[in-house]
Amino acid sequence: MFEALLEKILQSKLGRYLNGLDEKNLKVGVWSGNVIIENVSLKPTVFELFHFPIKLIYSYIGKISLKIPWKSLSSSPVEVLIENVYAVVSPKSEEEWSFTDYNKFNQRLELLDQYAGEIMEKFLLREKLLENKADDKKESSYMDKVALKVLDNLQITIKSIHVRMENPMKDCRFSFGVTLDYLSIHATNQTWEKAFIDRSDPKNAGLPNHKILILNNLAIYWNSEETKYFCDEKNKNDIQMGLMDLIKIDQKEVMGLDYLINIKAQLKSIQNAKNKFGPEFWFSLNMEKIDGFFKKNQIIDMIKLSSFANKFKNAFDENK
Numbered sequence: 001m002f003e004a005l006l007e008k009i010l011q012s013k014l015g016r017y018l019n020g021l022d023e024k025n026l027k028v029g030v031w032s033g034n035v036i037i038e039n040v041s042l043k044p045t046v047f048e049l050f051h052f053p054i055k056l057i058y059s060y061i062g063k064i065s066l067k068i069p070w071k072s073l074s075s076s077p078v079e080v081l082i083e084n085v086y087a088v089v090s091p092k093s094e095e096e097w098s099f100t101d102y103n104k105f106n107q108r109l110e111l112l113d114q115y116a117g118e119i120m121e122k123f124l125l126r127e128k129l130l131e132n133k134a135d136d137k138k139e140s141s142y143m144d145k146v147a148l149k150v151l152d153n154l155q156i157t158i159k160s161i162h163v164r165m166e167n168p169m170k171d172c173r174f175s176f177g178v179t180l181d182y183l184s185i186h187a188t189n190q191t192w193e194k195a196f197i198d199r200s201d202p203k204n205a206g207l208p209n210h211k212i213l214i215l216n217n218l219a220i221y222w223n224s225e226e227t228k229y230f231c232d233e234k235n236k237n238d239i240q241m242g243l244m245d246l247i248k249i250d251q252k253e254v255m256g257l258d259y260l261i262n263i264k265a266q267l268k269s270i271q272n273a274k275n276k277f278g279p280e281f282w283f284s285l286n287m288e289k290i291d292g293f294f295k296k297n298q299i300i301d302m303i304k305l306s307s308f309a310n311k312f313k314n315a316f317d318e319n320k
Helices: 002-017 023-032 102-132 134-153 236-245 296-318
Strands: 034-042 054-067 079-091 155-167 174-188 209-224 259-271 281-292
Touching: 002 023, 002 034, 023 034, 054 155, 054 236, 079 236, 134 174, 155 236, 174 296, 209 296
Parallel strands: 079 155
Antiparallel strands: 034 054, 054 079, 155 174, 174 209, 209 259, 259 281
16 A cells, blocks of 8 residues: 555656656565665756746756665664755746746646545545444554654655856856755654654653754855856766765865855754643754855845846746
8 A cells, every 4th residue: 555655656756857767667666665766867847847047957866765664664764865966057047037827727726626625525435434444443543653653763864965056147157056965864762872763652652752863064155256167067977076076074175165154963852742741842953063154245146146036026927
């Protein structure tokens, strides 16, 4: 049941946004519990779906991994890994702006509302049947427990991300980007050690849900009067290596970037059981390092970019 549902979701969602997706291997991966998507890229139409006045120059996704222990969901965590994600985008000129046909859009919304209504009817019918079938109630209770365990113990790891915008126009030459060295989220025991937690077990009924987030070198930079533009590069390997080299990590100093902010932090959270007195959530933030710098030229560029976005919004509203 879980396998078929996940397969349908991944194929419909990822297939809409990714080039190079092997649906056959995706299906095999889902049913085996080891989904690995490698060496894919974003479709150029991604930003058009959200009406952003930017175009995709280059993108690369090295790996998306999803490990699902179907045979031991009650005792083993689901693991998500995303690494080596690089992208370069650039603002569209006014001549490139295009706007959606809202008649078609509204028709799709009506179809979605109709579909949502049908789903709700099926859901209510299922709830009615569950009231009269003890076996179905037991199955539903089991599914709820499994879902709770999966969410409580979900492990997410993200490594090596660099998304960059470049504007090589003469009147406002700049580049800015967001880079990430490492991010991890996982469940822990009460002493903040990684552990598998089963709150559906009666012995753990009052056990709080502990999670920890580790963030290493989340950086944002803004280069006014940029001189090197990846959007001019023809060799995709050179673009990838260039973006990779500009990711801030502990072991090296990246030259040629004007950083706005750089963060290293650890966030701990506790979700109390419902029958406990006190706040439902507790957070502890250990900010190991945060650097912030703003220059006059950077602020001027930001104002110009904001003006550009506002101009696009006004044109978009006029074409509704």
